[in-house]
Each structure stands twice: as C-alpha cells, then as structure tokens.
Amino acid sequence: MASGMDLLAGLNPEQLAAVTLPDEPALILAGAGSGKTRVLTTRIAWLLREGRAHPAGVLAVTFTNKAAREMLARVEAMLTLAPRGMWIGTFHGLCNRMLRAHWKDAGLPQAFQILDSQDQLSAIKRLLKTANVSEERCAPRELQMFVNSAKDSGRRAGDMGSQGADRLMVELFAAYDAQCQKEGSVDFAELLLRCVELLLRNEILRGHYNRRFTHILVDEFQDTNPLQYRWLKLLAGRERPIFAVGDDDQSIYRFRGAHVGNMSDFQREYDVKHLIRLEQNYRSHGNILDAANHLIGNNARRLGKRLWTDAGPGEMLRLFEAPSDVLEAEWVVEEVDRLREAGTRLSDIALLYRSNAQSRVLEHALFQAGVPYRVYGGLRFFERAEIKHALAYLRLAAHPDDDVSFSRVVNFPPRGIGARSVELVQEAAQQAGTSLHGAIAQLGARATGPLKAFAALVGELRAAARERDLAGLVEWTVEKSGLAAHYRAERDGADRVENLGELITAAAGFRPGDADFPPELAPEISPEIPPGEGAGPAAILNAFLAHAQLESGDNQAGAGEDALQLMTVHAAKGLEFDAVFLTGLEEGLFPHENSLSEEDGLEEERRLMYVAITRARRVLSLSLAQSRMMHGQTRYGIRSRFLAELPPECVRQVGSRPSSAAAVGGWAGPGRGSGPARTAAPAGHAPALAAASRTEGNGSGLRVGQSVRHAKFGEGVVVGLAGSGSDARAQIQFGSWGVKELLLAVAKIQPVA
DNA sequence: GGAGACTGCGTTTTT
C-alpha cells in the first residue's frame, strides 16, 4: 500500500538528506532525540525499497540486543514484505554468528561456548590456581581488565613486549588464552578478535563478505572500540560504504574500550564527504535542552553540535537538596505520586542514578509506599546463580565433556560429592586423558555411589536432549537435577524457583531468530558444514545456550506492567521518558571520584550527565543528599559541580531545606583552574542539619567544603568525612593527586583560612 | 562431607 514516497514523509531536511545519501561513506552526527534511529531504519527501508540494496546485502550493527530488535522491528514495519537475510544485530551477536558458521577456519570447536564476564573471572581464578600464582601477586580482576583492554585494542599476548612489571600479566594473558582454547571457550572480546583475525587471515572469506555486504550501517558509532572499527573496515573492504551514526557527546563507554576517536579516524580514513548534523530535537522542552547544551559546552574536545527545539521552554528543572539519602528517596516518592495523580503513567517516569548501589534506598522507599517499580540492570536474568546452574546442566546435556560445567554442578545441589571425590575424579581424568565426566567410568569400582549417580544423571540428560524439545528439556532438567527441589526447600528460594520457571518460559518462547541462529551458509565457503544442519535439537540447544550468554535477559517477567523505571544513567541511554528524576548529584558520586584520576574522566562524566538530562521530555528533577550511607558508613557529600554548570535561569530550587555549608556548590579547590568556582551560594551560614552536627561528631573539626593543607599533597578541599573518634577520616580532593582518604589521627592536616 | 560462622572487600558504568 505504501508508495516510495511516504517512507520519507515527515523527515526534516537533514534527516531526508541523510536517508537518501548516495552509496558513499557518511557520518551522521545525531544529537540526542534528533531522530537517529528513525534515520537509520528509514535509510535501510529506503535502500531496499529503491532496489539499491538486497536484504542479504545489508549489515546493520548496534550495541544492545534491545536496539537491534527495535531496529529490525521498525524496518519490517516500514516494508510490505518482511526482508529476509539482513544481518541486524550486535557486534557480539554477529561475530558469534560468523564464528559459528566458520568455526573450523576460526580454529574453534563447533560448539564453542561464550564466557560472560563472570565466567571469565572464574576462568581467570582457575588459571591462577593452576599456574600457582597467588591472588595477591596478581589480582584476578586486574588481569581480567588487562586481557580485555588488550583484546579490545586488537592485541594478543604475543604482540606485547614483555617489559618489566607487566611481564607476569603478559604471561598469564597467554596462559589464559591457552586455557580458553583448550576448553573451547570464548570471552566477549575474543568473539570480536577471533572474527577479525579470521577475516584478516582468510582472503576467500573476506572477499565473500565484502561482496555480500553492499551496505554497512553502524549505530552508536561513538561507542565502538578499535577492534570493532577494524572489524567494520574488514567487512567493508575498499569498496563498500559505511554509514555511521553517532554522537560524540554521548560517548560514555571508554571504560570498556570505546574510542571516540574512531569518529574522526573514520572521517579521515574514508575521506568522508557526507557529514550531516541532526540538531533538531523532537524530545525535550526548551529548558531541558538549554541545560544540556550549557552543560556539555564545558567539554573541550567536541565535534560540535547544538540542539534546538521548536517546542516551548516548558517547565523549569527542579533541584532538591535532601539532608540524607533516605529523605531524598522519600522526596522522590512524593513527587512521583504527584506526577501520577496528574496523569503521568509510571512507566513514563524514570529514576536514574550513577551507580547500581544507589537503587537500594530508592527501592526501599518505593516499596514502603507501595509504588510498583522495575529495576533494570543490576544482576541480570541470565547472570543469576540458579540460572547459571541450570544452564550448566543443559550444557552437560549437549556436551558431557565440558569440565567447567561439570565442576559447577557436580555437587550442586549437594549430593554427597565433596572436595575429596572431585579430586579423585580430577586425578583419574589427568591420567586417562579424559574429561571429568569420562573419568568416572575410568574409576570403576573406586567411584563412590553419588559419583556414579551423577554420571548416570549426565547420561540421562544427554538422552533427554535428543528426545525432548527445548522447553521440555529445560523443564525436565530443572526437576531431574534437583535444582527445583533444592530451591523449593530453601527459606528464601521462592524467587529462584520462579526464575527457573522463567527459564522454561524463555525456552518455550525461543525462536532462533536471524541474529542467533547459524546462518544459511555458502557451501563453497565453508564446505564442512552441511546445509540444513541448523535445525536439529542439538543445534537449537546450542543456539539457546549462546543466546543466554549474549542476551542479558531484559525482557523478563513484569515487563508489561505499568511500573516506575529504575536504572543507571548508562542503562538509560537511548531511552526517553516524560519525567526523569536524576538522583545522587554529589561530588564523588556524580562525577564519580574514580573518574577524576582518569584521563578524560571528568569529560566522560559530563557526557554521562548530558545523556541523563536529555532523557527527559517534559519534567526533569535533580536531587542530591547531604549524607549518604555507603559501604555501611555515612558519608557526607557536597553538590556535584555539574549543578553549577547548568544555566541558573533554567533551574528552580524546591523544598525548604536550608542549604548548609556543605551545600555550597563552590568546590573552589586551590590550584585548580578548571573547577567551576563561580557558584553563587550562601557560604558561611550556620552549617545546618546532619552534615554539620555529624561533622562535629567526627571530632576532626573539619567540615565539608573546607580548604586544608597537607605536607605531601599540598592544598585540597574536604569533600567527605567518615568514621569517628580514632577512626575519623576525611576524603580530600587534592588537585592533581585526586581524592585521598586520610586517617585524621595520623595525617598531618592543617585548615586553611 | 556438609552446614554454619567468620572475615575481608567492594561498585562506576556493560556487550
């Protein structure tokens, strides 16, 4: 019914230009709320509709599964016929798909398993144990970060000069990769790196994909890491144009290797002639947009962009300063109630925070008030222990020789197989050169009853995997393994039992989509895989297992209900809400103190703040707490410097709480020219409420906001106080030294007038 | 071999 034209109806001139660009490299700088997704999806639909692209020639990449699903749905909605054969997915999902197709060429076992970060960390701990390196000598988390950041930039242990202190790290990196190879597992970064190496090495494959993908489109390009960019370049070859959409102001994933520089690199390397800015914002009212523009203007390195709207100024931003985190939460609940009474749906309201830990207090207050809410992020569905256990059983059903899964559940739920027995099995496996499962048979009469029973269980699982459909298998596994019974017997096990039920539901609903399933294969490319293999029960189970590793499991129970939305600012990127509450706007929290010592850290925090502000359509409420419970201790905070970077005429302070000395936004750290020291605030008033009285209780005589001098670190500003008596400590921001926490009984600190 | 207490540590953000 649709003619070629109505696809393009309603686009503004810039959007239209972007959608209908010729097949040449293009960079679309798309501001928040400027219709980025619309441009991307319309472009795909337009390419197909105009016959410029065949569906199989389209490769569109995003970062989250959710974004990929939305993109696919929107493209399909624009077309009369569902396009088959497009590759739309996440970087990781598409790499997984490619590696499944060419596992042999990639040097992987056919059923390689994907490690999520948890799995990776346990693999690393296991490695340290076998390598006999104590965890003090090498912190597992540090090694994990080392490995991941190396891989994210495309480097393997062999590429790294083994110099000085890092020598151990490099060696362990190599050993880790060897262990993964032996166990047939692949971590997130490895998915990408393997794929890149495969394409680099295999000219035939590279040629195949170069010819196949005539149109490559990338969403959120500012979040790509060097490895992902390299992957894109390999797929595009010299001929194929990349259509990249991104916003440098929303680059917030540097910590996981994202390299904003990819945007300018791309411009340069491809001599990009089509640079289009989408600056008209269709989301937020004027005051909100002004605040965002003003704030982000404080960042030095930007490609440059200024959002505008023709909606009116709308409401002013509201700022509330609470004496404590608990009172902040209560205020938010009251405000949510008011919005609700005024007709705003709960699902149109978001509570945002910098770090996950902050959700606790908010949840508590919401629970007390009986407000339905839903927390996104935190521990995800597929990361829950009970789900991981169930998945381990399912993996054993598919691959009985998987030692990692074997170890995970051999005695869970407890079935009388202790450390001694496991050791026995391990030795037998070592000697016979078999898997742990295989070793039980080797043990013969030496195997204990429980061990034999477990081996039998694995055998039954295996048979069940052949006979039952996926959901039936999952249900049977959950029961037969004893997991269900175990959690039913547990006092607080109800949630876990429910989650296991959800897993069965997820299995029942699992339709291997384009993105998860082994693709149609060109036999001349990978002759080792017979076509049609894709549909057997084993393949479906494998696809489900991979899916579980790649999909965080957003869409779990309760997604449909009208509930308040709680999430981190990171998780909110790409979303929009009628009303947004941005909480915890305190120095040290937002911007986070750890970011201050990082290169470009403060600017990234500011971008994060920018993302948060631009989520709101109509109402934006900002709040902070003068005192906050963290790690079991009360910490005192001052206003985030970002509040001083908002245009005063857009912000209205609400509530009658007197602002204490601690509330002075000033943060005029001596020797730091960059701090926005211009905040007007009633300094010198009698310090009020909690902060002041508790500060005195701290016995230090110090107060937040005060300037002090330290023999080694020089001058600094007190940003927080903790402990009391002989344990009294102060968190002090020292110019280039960052924030230090000093024990006041020991540290020599002098107040500066 | 297993259940419970104990200690030490951490959270900034995530595919």
Next chain:
DNA sequence: CGCAGTCTCC
C-alpha cells in the same frame, strides 16, 4: 551493608 570465599566445627 551485603556478598563471596574461607575456615571451623559437627
């Protein structure tokens, strides 16, 4: 404070 990993005692 809450969790994970370790230790201790049954």
